[in-house]
Amino acid sequence: MAIRFDGKVAIVTGAGGGLGREHALALAARGAKVVVNDLGAARDGSGGSSAAAEAVVAEIIAAGGEAMANGASVTDPVAVQAMVDAAIAKWGAVDILINNAGILRDKSFAKMTLEDFRFVVDVHLMGAVNCTKAVWDGMRERNYGRIVMTTSSSGLYGNFGQANYGAAKMALVGLMQTLSIEGAKNNIKVNCLAPTAHTRMTEDLGAALPLEALGPELVSPGLLYLVSEEAPTRVILGAGAGGFERAYVTITQGDFAVGPDALEQVAARFDAISDRTGEIVPEMGGAQGMIELTKAQKHHS
Incomplete structure (x- = not known):
């Protein structure tokens, strides 16, 4: 039976292009009402324009769906709360949150400024915290919520030049682990998506990846499952090029050592x-x- 999102309201951050756009279009195509959030900044987080979000909204409406644009920065908790309030005022609730917004400021740790480290963590980690906090109480009251954090293989396994990005992305796994426990009694399911896709964020990788095989639309089916009514919780799902995998944080049985030696x-x-x-x-x-x-x-x- 087809998985549908009729009657559900979703917020997708960073949805003006790339993965976020595909997530928003896919949710709308299956019946969700979608808040398309995008600051419209450059890849490093500078600047801002509402044009990208409005273009995605226009696509959704042209296809017969319902959507509204929002230009809040996820780093601004007041603007984020206003975004959530606007969605509730228009559609009554927020059922689904996809924390997808992100930036890159790649450099080796030796050359990276503390400001570049702090800002990347602020957007990825605190941006997700701000958005999640703004929807959390409403989800608890209605005993329904689906939240996805966008992690990365760079956080799970490391990647040269991405100490800031990797730290933020692994922090989102820790956030998901605890929120999935705390949300369980209120039917709030919290998961992580680790995507591999060719977007504006990865354009510098060029010949290192078979870009034609890494369309962002190939990731969205996994994302949609993680926010469906029958979604699992506490999952780290890898997705890219039509492949889907699960990552786990494990612990060995270990051994015992005490004494002066x-x-x-x-x-x-x-x-x-x-x-x-x-x-x-x-x-x-x-x-x-x-x-x-x-x-x-x-x-x-």
Whole structure:
């Protein structure tokens, strides 16, 4: 049976182009009313124009859908709250939030200024926090919400020249882990999408990627599943070129070392500590402590 979003209201940030545009068009095509948010800034976050968001809204309306443009910067919590209020005033609620807005200021860490580090974290991490905070109480009151954070392989696994971007993107995984726990009792499902796509953000990679195979529209089906009524929660979904994968944060069973030579034991047993046999995906952070205490109890019993 086809997955539909009739009657649902979605906010997509950074939706004036690239992935965000495809997400917005795909949601609208399946019945959602969409707030197309885009500051219209350059790739490094400078400047701003509402033209990009308005063009996407025009596309949606021309196709028979419903949409409204919004030019708020996700770094401005007052403007973000006003965006959410406008959506609620027009359509009654916000059911879906896709935190997609982002910028790049790539440089090796040695050459990167603290301002460039701070601003990238502010847009990606605090931008998602601002938007999520603005919709959270309404979702809790109505016992329904679907939220996606846009993470990245650069955060999950690292990438040269992207210390700022990678730090922000991995921080979003931590945010998702906790919000998925806190939102569970109110049917708020929170997930992460790690996309691979050729957009304005990746144009400098050029010949390093088979760009014709990496259309952003190939990512959106995974995104739509993560915000559907039957969505999972606490998922990190990789998507690109029509491929979909799951990433996990795991912990090994490890080994035990105490005493005056504990350091030397750790060094000698590092292969055993690293052995992935029996590794788990913890339900929450306390699982690490339980694994450690279990080893201690076995040692002392």
